[in-house]
Amino acid sequence: MDILILAVVIALVAVGAISGLVVSSRKKKQLPPPAPPSTPTITAPPAEPQVGEDAVETAEEPRRTIEEVGLPEAEAPAAAPVVVEPEVPAAPEIEVPEPTAGRLVRLRARLARSQNSLGKGLLTLLSREHLDEDTWEEIEETLLIADVGVVPTQELVERLRERVKVLGTRTPADLRALLKEELLTLVGTDLDRVVKTESGEDTPxxxxxxxxxxxxxxxxxxxxxxxxxxxxxxxxxxxxxxxxxxxxxxxxxxxxxxxxxxxxxxxxxxxxxxxxxxxxxxxxxxxxxxxxxxxxxxxxxxxxxxxxxxxxxxxxxxxxxxxxxxxxxxxxxxxxxxxxxxxxxxxxxxxxxxxxxxxxxxxxxxxxxxxxxxxxxxxxxxxxxxxxxxxxxxxxxxxxxxxx
Structure with a gap:
């Protein structure tokens, strides 16, 4: 019996010791520091309107006349949108062409620059003292190179041969006049070269x-x-x-x-x-x-x-x-x-x-x-x-x- 009581006492002591260790270990655990105390904000409830005897008297304010009251300024009207008109291209300036009368004479220098080889070549050949067959062949070749054409070239050379024989002594002025006359005959001076612009009827x-x-x-x-x-x-x-x-x-x-x-x-x-x-x-x-x-x-x-x-x-x-x-x-x-x-x-x-x-x-x-x-x-x-x-x-x- 005594032994049983002793065993119960020992068991109770052991349980107490274990409980103490657990409590002590929990106490040793570091907890985060507490937040510093702050002043509590007290929000007052909204004031209830006071009526009757409890109502607060309204403070008297001086009354203003209508002239003293500033009226709000009227807003400025919105600016009308700016309409940008598309640019109309300017009409081209009408030119006044130069008169056509004598225009080829005015442009003669341009023509002469490109055509001088033909005229000078012919005059040089015709100015030779002796016009043998080789010279006449050269004259013919010069005309063909200038695209005069075979038949017109043959006609011109034949006429030149005959007139040179009749002419005899040939001065540069004589040769120039002769060549001009024959070339004009070849080109034609009696052809109608007018551009017809008039209709025989009432139409353009x-x-x-x-x-x-x-x-x-x-x-x-x-x-x-x-x-x-x-x-x-x-x-x-x-x-x-x-x-x-x-x-x-x-x-x-x-x-x-x-x-x-x-x-x-x-x-x-x-x-x-x-x-x-x-x-x-x-x-x-x-x-x-x-x-x-x-x-x-x-x-x-x-x-x-x-x-x-x-x-x-x-x-x-x-x-x-x-x-x-x-x-x-x-x-x-x-x-x-x-x-x-x-x-x-x-x-x-x-x-x-x-x-x-x-x-x-x-x-x-x-x-x-x-x-x-x-x-x-x-x-x-x-x-x-x-x-x-x-x-x-x-x-x-x-x-x-x-x-x-």
């Missing part, structure tokens, strides 16, 4: 310009408008070359510079329709001349014939065509004659415009193309300037060939 004169692209056809059409305006005629332009990019824009620019209106259509449109509309507008405006620029494609002769033939037929519904001018590049020489033949088969060419005549020593092409087509050279281009297209004057041309 109608001029159709044809030629291969690259010969300066559209530019020549624009320059021709300047020639006509300089001579006092009003002009309407028809941009019927619808297959070359920007051809219509180019022609319209030329027209705007002299106050001539351009009738145009969509790119790739029907050339005959545009040509018809141009003549119709020319009639409505009472214009003197309608200039029609046509396409110059030479892919197939059949296609060219169909297209130009259609343009011609459609235009003639208003009235007859007064001129069909063929534009040729003088620098192409005899190759230009091949082009001339094709166009002559398609339409009835009435006159020739030779461009770039100042850039070649082959002035004999004037003779050759006239012989080939049987129509006169009416206009020549002697530079890139706007007024460098001149009416062809045989005397001024031959003077430039021979030189001073």
């Amino acid at each position: 004169g109608v001029i159709m310009v044809v030629g291969v692209n690259g010969t300066g056809k559209t530019t020549t059409t624009g320059k021709l408008a300047r020639v006509l305006v300089a001579d006092g005629r009003s002009v309407v332009l028809g941009a019927a070359d619808t297959f070359r990019a920007a051809a219509a824009d180019q022609l319209q620019t030329w027209g705007e510079r002299v106050g001539a209106r351009t009738v145009r259509g969509p790119e790739g449109g029907d050339p005959a329709s545009i040509a018809y509309d141009a003549v119709k507008e020319g009639i409505a405006e009472g214009a003197d001349v309608v200039l029609i620029d046509t396409a110059g494609r030479l892919h197939t002769k059949t296609g060219l014939m169909d297209e130009l033939g259609k343009v011609k037929r459609v235009v003639e519904k208003h009235g007859p065509l007064d001129e069909i001018l063929l534009v040729l590049d003088a620098t192409t020489g005899q190759n230009g004659l091949t082009q001339a033949r094709v166009f002559a088969e398609v339409v009835d060419i009435t006159g020739i415009v030779l461009t770039k005549l100042d850039g070649t020593a082959k002035g004999g092409i004037v003779v050759a193309v006239q012989r080939e087509l049987g129509v006169p050279v009416k206009l020549v281009g002697l530079g890139e300037g706007a007024d460098d297209l001149a009416p062809f004057e045989p005397e001024a041309f031959v003077d430039a060939l021979i030189g001073d």
